[in-house]
Amino acid sequence: MKHTLVRAALCAALVLPFAAQAHKMWMVPSATVVSSDDAWVTVDAAISNDLYYPDHFPAQLDQLAITAPDGSTVKPENPWTGKYRSAFDLPVPQKGTYRIALVNQGLFASYEVDGQKKRWRGKADELKTGIPANAKNVQVSEMASRVETFVTQGKPGGSALKPTGKGLELVPVTQPNDLVSGEKAAFQLLLDGKPAANLKVVAIAGATRYRDAQDEMDTTTDADGKFGFTFPKAGMYWVNASAEDTKTSTKEAKQRRLSYTATLEVLPQ
Amino acid sequence: MRRFLFLALGLAAAPAFAADMNLTVEIPTLKVAEYHRPYVAVWIEREDHSVAANLAVWYDVKKADGEGTKWLKDMRQWWRRSGREQTMPIDGVSGATRPAGQHQLHFVDGKPPLGTLAPGHYELVVEAAREVGGREAQRIAFDWPVKAPAHLSAKGSEELGQISLDINP
Numbered sequence: 001m002k003h004t005l006v007r008a009a010l011c012a013a014l015v016l017p018f019a020a021q022a023h024k025m026w027m028v029p030s031a032t033v034v035s036s037d038d039a040w041v042t043v044d045a046a047i048s049n050d051l052y053y054p055d056h057f058p059a060q061l062d063q064l065a066i067t068a069p070d071g072s073t074v075k076p077e078n079p080w081t082g083k084y085r086s087a088f089d090l091p092v093p094q095k096g097t098y099r100i101a102l103v104n105q106g107l108f109a110s111y112e113v114d115g116q117k118k119r120w121r122g123k124a125d126e127l128k129t130g131i132p133a134n135a136k137n138v139q140v141s142e143m144a145s146r147v148e149t150f151v152t153q154g155k156p157g158g159s160a161l162k163p164t165g166k167g168l169e170l171v172p173v174t175q176p177n178d179l180v181s182g183e184k185a186a187f188q189l190l191l192d193g194k195p196a197a198n199l200k201v202v203a204i205a206g207a208t209r210y211r212d213a214q215d216e217m218d219t220t221t222d223a224d225g226k227f228g229f230t231f232p233k234a235g236m237y238w239v240n241a242s243a244e245d246t247k248t249s250t251k252e253a254k255q256r257r258l259s260y261t262a263t264l265e266v267l268p269q
Numbered sequence: 270m271r272r273f274l275f276l277a278l279g280l281a282a283a284p285a286f287a288a289d290m291n292l293t294v295e296i297p298t299l300k301v302a303e304y305h306r307p308y309v310a311v312w313i314e315r316e317d318h319s320v321a322a323n324l325a326v327w328y329d330v331k332k333a334d335g336e337g338t339k340w341l342k343d344m345r346q347w348w349r350r351s352g353r354e355q356t357m358p359i360d361g362v363s364g365a366t367r368p369a370g371q372h373q374l375h376f377v378d379g380k381p382p383l384g385t386l387a388p389g390h391y392e393l394v395v396e397a398a399r400e401v402g403g404r405e406a407q408r409i410a411f412d413w414p415v416k417a418p419a420h421l422s423a424k425g426s427e428e429l430g431q432i433s434l435d436i437n438p
Contacts (some may be wrong), residue, residue: 171395
């Protein structure tokens, strides 16, 4: 039951990216800039309304993909999933930037049985068994989301941010752990490894509980998929973009919905 | 005549002495419940903010298990501009934290850690970060080399006291 609810929440986070009050999925590390080989960070992962307060559902850590600066995959330490959030620890012994990602790929289907509307979500290989044979008006869409954050020990760099070429991804022009208030930060969005042009990108500062408005900043990627923000204040920022296309990998799916989210920390001058 | 003589003496003396800098950094005495000596970094920046020289880094060198380097990033400007590219300790630059009071530092042209600065406009930066306390950076702009002795200063407000920089030709 719990699992189903979590999936529903995940789905809502994926399907409703354009809605202003949609649930937001995120990870927040305890530090993004560290200066010791022995340092650890601890990371919260959740789906919530407010940033960054776990108030809705925990993120699923089976989607976690952590890449070290040398490109190797790292396992989280002490992973735990509670009522409203998941958490894990991560030692960061390598110099350079770690990419911490929740990567979710799945299918979403709506159908009718005996005139009743139903919804289903799951993996591609579960589709046949997941939907009853007598279902009508079956509409399947593919979903691919990537929720990331970054931690750097020493100087930013390394190969962790090399794009995988799948889905929506962020490529740094400015290193994601080298962000300072009042300075322009630039990035590139890729869709299946190619520049994602003309996509809306939003940025929302954390601590939304302590103000009346979301104070969303937005911009649009250029022909090269590039975009930038000049973050006005120090803090954690939730940066999000979504896209839709018809390049599905499951033949039953007519539509693909993609989203990319990053939590970026902006430090004071 | 006297002036001429002075000039002549000055000219004659010049090759014998290299240009140098005398820096005084004051760490203020703070009345706080929990006091830890601040981490302090002193460096010289070019106009593009690149670092021309690291002059001093005072941190908890003796702490075990890298706990000492753990807080270096709290001197966040130094960390971003230079610290994150260094391997600690830095020979002739880094040392233990220092108590409240005035600390005199002397740097000589052509010798580490100052090295040889190309003629130009620079800023001396002093940044202090204190555990469970605050963080402050002060800057003193200067031209290098100087033709006449220059006395420059800055005053910190919280974590730093009086900073004075005397540059000799």
